Amino acid sequence: MSKYDVIVIGGGHNGLTTATILAKSGKKVLVVEKRKILGGIAAGEEFHPGYFTTGLLHDTSGVRADVIKSLQLEKHGLKLENKRSDVVLLSKDGRSVTIKADADATAGELRKISEQDAEAYKAYQEFSRKISKVINDLMDNPPPNVDVENLTMASLVVLAKKGMLLKGLGNKTMMELLKVAPMCVADFLNEKFKTDFVKAGIASPALYGSYAGPWSAYSTINLLLWECASRSCVKGGPQALISALQKAATQAGVEIRTGAEVEKIVLDEAGAARGVRLKGGEEISAMKVAASCTPKETFLNLFDTFELEYELDYWIEKIRSRGTTAKVNLAVNKKVELNGQAVEFARTGNSLDEMEKAFDPVKYKEVTNSPFLDIHIPTVSNPALAPEGHSVVSVLVHQIPYDFKGGWTVETKKKLGEDVLKTLEIYSSGLSQAVAGMEVLSPADLEDRYTLTHGHIYHGEHFVDQLITRPVPSCAHYTTPVSGLYLCGSGSHPGGGITCAPGSMAAAAILKSS
């Protein structure tokens, strides 16, 4: 008899969510985490003596409030804000505009720049609000069963309900959604908006983790998904979520082992997953295994090919997960202002053409020297993350390819750090002189540190064919062709980012099967 009901591989936000839900349902659960600390990409870390980040990613606005509630994370110190954070869009000519949670307030801001943009933003938010019911229904529930051959009555009902929901939008909104969803975000925004840097700033989230420029078709659906799912955020950022999750997990009886690297998923004679073997040889048995690492890591590294069902590895290999994100953390010995104001979240981009030009070299495995940045200065709301009066500037650098032709070396990383600083200088003159320490993480570093295949922050690109049946059709419902093995990470529906959604839906699937 195994000691554990379920072993969860990976102690990131999704792994901990799965583990905690299972434990709360009375299961005996073990979480094994490769790193010495919990949290995965949500973990805050000291990157320079005395300076801390709050996680690799910045944005927690997609976190599922219902999951937070069901795990009672608020009891464990988590504070949820029922709105997303203000984001400042920066223009290199010194202008900036704040995108606020409230559409009218944002329109008021935009009016200072352009009346047309103010109206366009209101219309855009109104459209997002209308469709958010459909989008969130998709994001909040397990994916519908699209296996036409084996349709059951129950899955037909689910499909029909989704159809009704879509029809419920009314013809005009539904047709508009069908019209704009496949469009490229540049065409979508150019139809309505006027100011270049505003368009660029609004477009940004569509391009994160998607191997796309603003001229790439289907980028609009990514933008709308983000817009609709982005509802509330965690005070203190991803690390605060991890702290609360850790407490909740421990209290629910989850056993956690850090520094425990899984080398292989152990199968029984019938080919069912029955535990894991750690590096060093220790084997731990369990009734079930849930992997929150990437699907590619799970199937291509934790199995031997011959153990996999015919063609499963073929489909897993076809998952596109070309990382295009790097991270630069700056320790700065002063308060940092961007375009003359203290801001916590900011985006650069300047124009859709400039963003497209930043993407062009990615296709040839080259690196742009003017990347667009997603900036978070966590010390604005939490000064304790740095020595008094100092700042942490956390920068997600977009359109930086994993498979850089020159390879990621000390020199190329140094160049990347310099280019990022040069870009930041435009918005914060004199910043470079105040930098006391800098950490540059190339996509290859992200792969090494977080076991992100090809450095992809979402465990696989967000793209039409990799949504819904994410990561591949035979694993789309958190179950896999390997009996007893489940997927519970960002590689599953509804995808990456700090949402806890895959983790919670995977837990439900595991409970349903036992």
Next chain:
Amino acid sequence: MSKKYDAIIIGGGHNGLINAAYLAKAGKSVLVLEKRHVLGGAAVSEEIYPGFTFSVASYVVSLFRPHIIRELNLAEHGYSIIPMDASFQPLPDGDIGLCRWGDASRSRREIARFSKKDSEVYGEFSKIMTHMAKLAKQVIDHPAPDVASINPKELAALLRMGKVFKNLGPELLQMNTKLLTMSSADFLDLWFESEVLKGPMSVSGIIGTFLGVRSPGTAYVLLHHYMGELDGAFRSWGFSKGGTGGVSMACANAARSFGAEIRTNVDVSCVKIKNGKATGVVLANGDEIESKIVVSNLDPNRTYLKMIGENNLSPEVTSEIKRFKLRGSSGKVNFALSGVPNFCRKREGLEFMKGDIAIVPNVDYVEKAYDQAKYGEFSERPYINIVVPSLTDPTLAPPGKHVMSCFVQYAPFNIKEGAENWPKLADKFGDAVQNTIKEYVPDIDSLVEHRQVVTPWDLQERFGLTEGNIFQGELTLEQLLFQRPISGYAKYKTPIDNLWMSGSGTHPGGGIMGSGGELSAKSILNEKAI
């Protein structure tokens, strides 16, 4: 009082002529009005220089629907296609390049020179693509179902379309999703490794679009190469005897044989509209001709904004039609040559040149050509699709001489100098094409007797294709099916009663398919509009 026709068709391109033929065959009185002195629209042959006949715009035939040939007896009327048996990819470094042949095993041997793995996968790839092409055919041979409707007939059509996918199984279904959404380069990467193979295969996904081979949404056009129906031959592309105009002539002859009247050099200035109904057309010279219905074969932009006019449209429809994108991206350069332009002297004979010749040495080459176009320049080193039809059809050029037709991408309509400045750049553009070809045919300069440069501006001014878009509108997903040209008016109808559409700007889109003309005519007859 002149005669009142059952139908007047504006535009004597192949779709307009097919439409006319179907209506006339059903016993209707039909009049076709063509602005130019020749019929055919973009599917036209013209003797531009004495003795040299060019397919000025469209240059190959691949997707023409076989049932149209049958139903309209086109073969009797001169429809004759010479299949292309080869597809050649020259290389600039003096290698013998890659030629894919009608004979699949011969192609595989050629591919194996570059990659053994690719030659093995090639057959499997073709099999899957052929399978999916069969599904696609079902879609192009029916009017697009209206997803907004709850009319049981429409729901049934939707269901029928859904059933097409039923037997795929989840994996193939996902492959289908990938095919519909991915970029052609990414999609080919799932199968092949050799650039020499992927380059020329990938470009079939971008012809006529303002997209690159790495742009999502370009993969599905790969299917076109597996949808051809010319006796099941490889890729099933072919030349029309006497140039592409031959197809149009056959359609015109068929239409006439059923009693349709066709007039050239007649410029229609607008549709005559009374109480929201079309009642005929007004000509540029002020004459009016009456009819029960009018069918516009012009692109959606011209049909709505010129033939109907904003004052007859609601603001919603006007704004929707203005959203319809027609950014042209290609040009043509046609050469009259004093001899054979040999693209590979290391190969024996000229068989390898009797199909198309694609200048696209690798995937990045063509993507870089696109990058340049995105920011408003024509590509310095463009993708060129070349055919030398006089090798198979000697009637096109004087003895010993040849015509060489070059389809060139990218030539964006909206260049940064402003589209109206294209005429000033035409020569420079022609030079870029000729210089690119020179890397493969070193003696090209001495062979050129004449050169005709057709810029996207010319396509607009001469052929009436707004923004020079050869498909009468971009073939992106949001402009296909029930959204082509705009939702609510996708079934060949317009907001004006008795005004119909039949061109490539309607479902299923561009290419010389004839479907627009056919499906439109059948819808008109089904609804007993006349």
